[in-house]
Amino acid sequence: MFNVTKKSIQWGQEELTLETGKVARQADGSVIATLGETSVMANVTFAKQAKPGQDFFPLTVHYQEKTYAAGKIPGGFFKREGRPSEKETLTSRLIDRPIRPLFVPGFKNEVLVICTVLSHDLVNDPDIVAMIAASAALTISGVPFMGPIGAARVGFVDGEYVLNPEVSDMDQLRMNPEQRLDLVVAGTKDAVMMVESEAYELSEAEMLGAVKFGHDQMQPVIDLIIDFAEEAAKEPFDFAAPDYAALYDKVKAAGEKEMRAAFAIKDKQERTNAISAAVTSIKGALSEEDLADENLGSAIKKLESGILRGDVVANGIRIDGRDTKTVRPIVSEVGILPRTHGSALFTRGETQGLVITTLGTGEDEQIIDALHGNWRSNFLLHYNFPPYSVGEVGRFGPPGRREIGHGKLAWRALQAVLPAPTDFPYTIRIVSEITESNGSSSMATVCGSSLSMMDAGVPLKAPVAGVAMGLILEDDGKWAVLTDILGDEDHLGDMDFKVAGTEAGITSLQMDIKVAGITPEIMEQALAQAKDGRMHILGEMAKALTEGRSEFSAHAPxxxxxxxxxxxxxxxxxxxxxxxxxxxxxxxxxxxxxxxxxxxxxxxxxxxxxxxxxxxxxxxAEPEEGKIYTGKVVKLVDFGAFVNFFGKRDGLVHVSQIANKRLQHPNEVLKEGQEVKVKLLGFDDRGKVRLGMKMVDQETGEEIAPEKKEKEESAES
Structure with a gap:
């Protein structure tokens, strides 16, 4: 009944197994990947025809965690899994980013990838297993996918790289001083495709070494998928990349001059309007047959890309007039909102973030309900990207995957410099409102957040800055690394490489590649340029603030x-x-x-x-013998007075210890409710408290010197 294919290897400390043929047999590709006792099922389906007029590649990736995988029942009223958690959203992006560039160019059929966590051993994180399962499912599905990819998690302890550290070692990384890195890397056999990391001030060489280590360690996984696919893969889907060379020549002839003039405009809005006008002009010069061609959008994008990329590689001059290493002008301002606990406005060229910090108490901590257990976070960062930031009319609603992903990247970048909860017992919430955007708003969020927290009085270990790097890689092997990329350079370039850190080192690195990977030489240059850019930005930020203010806002708790x-x-x-x-x-x-x-x-x-x-x-607290306390007489008896002197603790002042004279009854000098000064003389055999008054000056609360006491006693006798 079942035609099962199953392959296994020893990978690090665990056995990795791929299996297909028993479950979800109607999917185009279905694989259950198991590492230790963590299992993830990946199912791939794709449309056999593209929708008419489709001008983009409709790939959708969903990663979902089922609580039964860890033997739990969901919380909440409905007791079933609801909207995706932050972890599920971030892992969906983690899977999407390295596989998207590997589909054959021109393929626009809808593809759906669903990864479901079936079992979690609380040791091996399911995200790496899901990436491997998705890669294997795509490879055997027949879809035109130029994989497979592998993936690995890398830790860094005592100067040594660690393959796939346990969940407990990576959870709440800043609580684990030995672990300095949480890096996920994915790639093909020959090149790295994606990097996502949280680090604790690692050097550029250490980060590059971690990426290389991860890429080396994933090679057995790629070999396993290839071996697995040789037995289980379906026939490749019959697809030929579209040939629109003739259409491109017509588009180029109709509008190259006007498009070049548009890209020569430095202002983003003016340039965008001019490009739109050039596209309209091109369409006006084409025949109805050409306008109906589904590859028209691709031809126009190729013209735009060729103009932007060619000028950069040939002349080293970018569309806003900068060279490849210059950062756009920066203005940093703090304390701009009167009632907030901390605020900053960070502007870099045409990218701007208004960042607000709010300080709260333990009641405001975020409860994280994860498969491997619940924990609390006292640092929250929320990123918002409204349509007006790019001058558009568009969707406005709850945060989407982009907002969650960018916010998490900034969150990771700032983790390394936060004070310990014991030193700064506040819950910190940051909100980044992107008010303008022309490239790298996530890195503007990092810079603005650092300034905003310092404005609120958060004692950061060091300021953090971030910069986004780009790449133009031509077919002839020529390339250029770009510092502080614009939106167009991100859209039409080959790499989005974001690096954040302090003067001492890198705290976060994220890399997405749109071509079949990059060489270590390119990555090394990108890291070196990023360091120079980061140092420049930190210098500009220092003009506003260099450390946390000594005084909190009057409105902060x-x-x-x-x-x-x-x-x-x-x-x-x-x-x-x-x-x-x-x-x-x-x-x-x-x-x-x-x-x-x-x-x-x-x-x-x-x-x-x-x-x-x-x-x-x-x-x-416990009362201390020999110490003087202020108390209140609560009861008088023949043999003394009971005094409440320490919280709810009462003690007896014996009648002989009330005054330096003989008393028949304590009521001769005391009355109930009277405030008195008493000295704790000690405890009797039964633990009862013994107090004394006569050795204490009732006016000052000071102990009477022995000589003075003797004089008083002789005078009274």
């Missing part, structure tokens, strides 16, 4: 932390939360306690913080 023994947590919370509610209501401060006994007290009012602190301290 103040947080004080204290640590108590874990066995005292129950006393502070009280039965049913009674005690902590009383502390909050009485003091007016927010109080948050974690399982380790760390208490955060937050309020904009310093007196409220002190009051809450004192109330908690009185509950958890």
């Amino acid at each position: 103040r947080i004080e932390t204290m640590t108590i023994p874990t066995d005292k947590i129950r006393e502070v919370i009280g039965s049913g939360g009674k005690v902590i509610r009383e502390i909050v209501e009485t003091s007016g401060a927010k109080v948050d306690i974690n399982d380790d006994g760390v208490i955060k007290i937050a309020s904009a009012n310093a007196e409220a913080i002190k009051k809450a602190y004192d109330m908690i301290y009185s509950i958890v």
Whole structure:
């Protein structure tokens, strides 16, 4: 009944297995990839005909995590998986980016890739397994795909690269001081196609070494997929790349001069309008037959690309007049919004980000519900890209994959410089509003976020800047690396290479290749130019602010932390939360306690913080022998007075310890409710507290010197 093909290799510390032929047999390609006990099923289907007039390649990739994979039931009211989580969205992009450039040019049939996590062993991250499964499913499906690709995760510990570190080693990377890198690399047998990373100030050489290490380690996986496909692959889909050379010649003859004039305009909006006018002019010069040709869009794009790329490679001059290494003019401003906790406006050429920082308490932390367990994040970064930022009328709604991906890239870039939660007990939320865009708004977000946090008083270890690099790679082997690319250079170029970091090193690197990979020589030059660009941008940012402000905004909460023994947590919370509610209501401060006994007290009012602190301290602290306290008489008896002197702790002042004279009854000098100064003399055999008054000056609260005490006693006798 089943025609099963199954292949396995030992990969690192685990066995990697590919299997097809038993499940989802109606899909064009279906593969279950298993690493350890983590299994992901990838299913590929594609339309056998393109839609008429289709002028783009409609590839859709979905990665979905099923909670049953980790033996969990979904939370929420409906108890079923809902909209994609951030992890699912980011992994969908991770799979899409390296496979998209490998479809045969001109193929415009709809392709759908669905990757489903079936089992998660809480050791091997399913994202790498999903990339391998998708690659294998595409390779055996018959779709015109120039793969396969492999993928690997690379860690960096004690100067050594680590293949596919465990989930626990990479989770919340900044909490693990030994692990300095989380890098995912994907590529073909000959070249790297995609890199995504979070790093802790690694040098350019260390990052390049990590990419090379990952590419080397994925080679057995590529060989496995090829071996697997030789047995399981379907017949290749009958597809020939369209030949539109004749149409391109007509387009070039009709509008090359006008298009060149349009690309010579430096202002983005004027250039965009001129290019649009040139396209209209070209279409006006073509026949109806040519206008109906489905390759017209490709022919026009080829003309645009040829003009932009040819001038850069030949002359080293770009469409806005810069050379290949110059960064656009930068203006950095901070503190521009009066009521926010921190704000910055970062402008680089025609790309601009308005970035706002808000400080919150432990109550504001983000709860992350992951397959391998729940955890809390005290650093949030949200990126918004409205249509007006590019002068367009378009979709406006919830964040899409692009917003989530760009926000996560900036989040990764800033992780390395955040203060430890014990040193800065705030939840930090950053919102980046992209108000203008002409290339690399994610890197503008990194720069603006760094400035905004410093404006809010966040003690960053160092400022972070980011720059986007591009590549023009011609068929004759000539190439040029471009620093700080424009939108057109990204759209018509061959690489989008984003690098962020401090003066000390790289904190994040993301690379997408639109051709069949790049050489180590090109990548090395791109990293070197990126470092120069980053240093220049950091210098421009320093004109606005170089470190976190010493004072918070008047509107930001103040947080004080204290640590108590874990066995005292129950006393502070009280039965049913009674005690902590009383502390909050009485003091007016927010109080948050974690399982380790760390208490955060937050309020904009310093007196409220002190009051809450004192109330908690009185509950958890133990009175010290020999110390003087202020107390209140709560009860008088024949043999002395009971005084409440430490929180809810009472002690006895024996009648002989009340005054430096003989008393018949304590009521001769004391009354209930009276405030007195007492010294803790010690504890009796039963643990009862012994207090004394006669050795304490009731006016000043100071202990009476022995000589003075003797004089008083002799005078009274």
